[in-house]
Amino acid sequence: MINRILLALSSPVRFRPAARWTVSLAARLNAHLFAVYLLPADTSSDRTRPEELRAGRIRKHSSEEEKAWQVLYEIEDQSFNQNVRVSLLLETGEPLARLAQLCESYRIDLLVVSAETPLSPEYLLRHSQKPVVFFKTDKEE
Amino acid sequence: MPKKVSELLLPAAVILKLNSREKSAVIAELTAPLVTAGLVTSEQEFISAIMRRENLESTGIGFGVAIPHARTNAVREAVIAFGRSETGVDFSSLDGKLSHLIFLIAAPEALKREYIWTLAKLSSLLRREEVRNGLLQAGSVDEVYAIIEQYERL
Secondary structure, X not given: OOOEEEXXXXXXXXXXXXXXXXXXXXXXXXXXXXXXXXXXXXXXXOOOOOHHHHHHHHHHHHHHHHHHHHHHHHHHHHHHHOOOOEEEEEEEOOHHHHHHHHHHHOOOOEEEEEOOOOOOHHHHHHHOOOOEEEEOOOOOO | OOOOHHHXXXXXXXXXXXXXXXXXXXXXXXXXXXXXXOOEOOHHHHHHHHHHHHHHEOOEEEOOEEOOEEXXXXXXXXXXXXXXXXXXEOOOOOOOOOEEEEEEEEEOOOOHHHHHHHHHHHHHHHOOHHHHHHHHHOOOHHHHHHHHHHHHOO
């Protein structure tokens, strides 16, 4: 029984086919979708760095965060239109460790990973406690 | 180019001390000035769209922040209302915290791109602790604008 699906993304590029497929699956199964965008750790608040470097990092990180939220809210919009219960999460840090924690915290039944993520398929398939779907896309529509 | 958050925020819809304590009452309190300003043409339709989303998902993004939102034809033009709650309101955030900073976004059905952009911009701004602390401590509507404008420029 699949009640909770986690969709893991980490790029604003070519995420739509994986998102659309996962939202449709969640709609068919009446499952709760957790859309997670994994960002590298924020180093913009590192006060040991020179001020101008920090300002640049804040700008870069804010821009990456905004793109991540755009991806998440686009998924939210699709989910809403298909009556899918959805939770959005923007996570920073080491992606594999975060994914493992999220799967446990939210008692995930199925993990969907976009092939655009830097996660190693072999590693995930070997270590995941749950079924994993890797969504490979060659091009954006 | 979509409008900035500070441009979309309606001064008359900045409520530094919300009277309501329950989610649906807070949403109604934040919607009222938008109706008065003529930006929301049907209060009932708009609140119903907001509540439909609230029943399906959590718009609490964590860190004591909630962004209830709806895109519907009951809205004439995109606008944001802001309310601050001393006691906190339960928006079912995944982190389990009550929301003290509540931004309500209203947009016409046709403005999907701008709506998503605004949600993303606001969510990104509000993840910054300095922004949240500034908004929690702001003593006036002008101070709320100043904080948002300052961090939007970054």
